Amino acid sequence: LESRATRHPPVGLVSGSATMTATRPSRELWCLVFIFLCCGLSCSSSSSTSRQFNKSNSSRIITHLPGFDGPIPFHLETGYVEVDEGNGVRLFYYFVLSERSPADDPLMLWLTGGPGCSVLTGLAYEIGPLSFDLDGHVDGLPKLLYNQNSWTKLSNIIFLDSPVGAGFSYSETEQGYNSSDTKAVNHIIVFLSKWFDDHPEFLSNPLYIAGDSYSGKIVPTVTSQIIRGIQVGSEPPLNLKGYLVGNPVTDSSFDKPSKIPFAHGMGLISDEMYEAYKKSCSVGEDRHQTIECANSLDDIDDSIKDICTNHILEPLCTFASPHPNKPMPTINSSAREMLQLQDYTEDAELHLSEISLKCRVNGRISNVQDMGKQCKCKRGLLVFTSRFVQNDNQSTSLYPTMQGTVPSWIRCNYDIPYTSDIRSTVKYHLDVTTKGYRSLVYSGDHDLVVPYIGTQAWIKSLNSLLSISGDHGMSTDKLQGEYSIRYTRSYSNNLTFATVKGGGHTAPEFMPRQCFAMFERWISGAHL
Numbered sequence: 001l002e003s004r005a006t007r008h009p010p011v012g013l014v015s016g017s018a019t020m021t022a023t024r025p026s027r028e029l030w031c032l033v034f035i036f037l038c039c040g041l042s043c044s045s046s047s048s049t050s051r052q053f054n055k056s057n058s059s060r061i062i063t064h065l066p067g068f069d070g071p072i073p074f075h076l077e078t079g080y081v082e083v084d085e086g087n088g089v090r091l092f093y094y095f096v097l098s099e100r101s102p103a104d105d106p107l108m109l110w111l112t113g114g115p116g117c118s119v120l121t122g123l124a125y126e127i128g129p130l131s132f133d134l135d136g137h138v139d140g141l142p143k144l145l146y147n148q149n150s151w152t153k154l155s156n157i158i159f160l161d162s163p164v165g166a167g168f169s170y171s172e173t174e175q176g177y178n179s180s181d182t183k184a185v186n187h188i189i190v191f192l193s194k195w196f197d198d199h200p201e202f203l204s205n206p207l208y209i210a211g212d213s214y215s216g217k218i219v220p221t222v223t224s225q226i227i228r229g230i231q232v233g234s235e236p237p238l239n240l241k242g243y244l245v246g247n248p249v250t251d252s253s254f255d256k257p258s259k260i261p262f263a264h265g266m267g268l269i270s271d272e273m274y275e276a277y278k279k280s281c282s283v284g285e286d287r288h289q290t291i292e293c294a295n296s297l298d299d300i301d302d303s304i305k306d307i308c309t310n311h312i313l314e315p316l317c318t319f320a321s322p323h324p325n326k327p328m329p330t331i332n333s334s335a336r337e338m339l340q341l342q343d344y345t346e347d348a349e350l351h352l353s354e355i356s357l358k359c360r361v362n363g364r365i366s367n368v369q370d371m372g373k374q375c376k377c378k379r380g381l382l383v384f385t386s387r388f389v390q391n392d393n394q395s396t397s398l399y400p401t402m403q404g405t406v407p408s409w410i411r412c413n414y415d416i417p418y419t420s421d422i423r424s425t426v427k428y429h430l431d432v433t434t435k436g437y438r439s440l441v442y443s444g445d446h447d448l449v450v451p452y453i454g455t456q457a458w459i460k461s462l463n464s465l466l467s468i469s470g471d472h473g474m475s476t477d478k479l480q481g482e483y484s485i486r487y488t489r490s491y492s493n494n495l496t497f498a499t500v501k502g503g504g505h506t507a508p509e510f511m512p513r514q515c516f517a518m519f520e521r522w523i524s525g526a527h528l
Helices: 031-042 120-125 181-198 219-231 252-265 271-281 287-304 335-339 341-350 368-374 380-392 426-434 452-460 512-523
Strands: 058-062 076-084 089-096 107-111 130-138 141-146 156-160 207-212 240-246 438-444 472-479 482-490 495-500
Touching: 076 181, 089 120, 089 181, 107 120, 107 181, 120 130, 120 156, 156 181, 181 219, 207 219, 219 240, 219 426, 252 271, 252 287, 252 452, 271 287, 426 438, 426 452, 438 452, 438 512, 452 495, 495 512
Parallel strands: 107 156, 107 207, 207 240, 240 438, 438 495
Antiparallel strands: 058 076, 076 089, 089 156, 130 141, 472 482, 482 495
């Protein structure tokens, strides 16, 4: 984590022009951030690993992490790349080398959702090489483990904090924080160009653009832009091969209407409730029907208010907040949000920020070990962070490598003045696939945020024909004594759609082994 360039923290983020609004999450740091912040004390800056960078770009190699026994068994580089010189916009990245053959394996750029969430989500809880031992601790911190299902076993991966304002990415001016889908895409294109200037040895590696959730808006658009650059001879020449997206936000005309049918199909609402919704909300604009539709949506909202939308079988947990008595927002603050995908920002903060009621930050849990035992939610380990911050957030040793970049780190920054100006990415999917590039679209089949049936619908709208050699149906694997079943369908133009049985909104978080097996087969060109 490098701070060679002179940086000035922004006075504040202007949110008046944002088209997306949400309550800003608590400013507490979760345990992984602490670990990475502290890694400035365990970094290698030897001449054998360091590169020469200009003032705008900087990097550092990380060799040790607190909580991990010995040197980390993978190559981790972190750094900044300037993407807007006028405003001093710098995007932060984590780069992990493939553990197999870095010189030959694919290079993947991974983006996360939000918009405005840190890519540490993907690195620590989805596809990266680190995980946590809930029952273990080292010097009051959770014990770090190597993730056996890391996608870095097969691929070099750049984890990028995008857009500006997400994670450790920042701007030296307030104007620089004004962002949008198209601006984020343009920044990523600049990032890749400059990153490859500093890492030319990876130009020949097969390149894939990837991400999940809201990055479904960004990934296919970036991929399409790269293809345009290749066609006009842009430098450096990129060896683009394709893209992959998980539970991707794509087009509201497909994503929104899929939620209620999905809820009905999964038994979350009754037949009567579903029929009333279809009768009152499907056709007509008269006042009586509008009232009936609103009442129907109220009933549906009430029926699912205790459901975790990121994974309908997971317990619904409260935010890990320093204000435990503050009422938790409902899954949908109004009934109509059931049909409004852009209002899922509160839901997006639920995964990786939720803890069970008994694990609220109220002083009842006295140490890290007890937290690990008592937190029953899948991601309840985030309560470690609150406990740690309460004790140590005044320690200057927490921020030695990030001073002068961001005022404070938060997992999802919804104060970014962000405009969602790409309404649909269907045309970008069509553009990329018709040019023969590879694409994998996968969906956790228990996600109510972006249900798989909506994803299936827009894929069908591409008018792709099933390829003669493609799979069509259920695929069963035995992974470490457990059976995994996926529905896969291969289309012409190298497009593959797959559902992950038991997966949620961020499928690798819930089904890591199954998603690793899926990725291993797809990246190698094998049938899923």
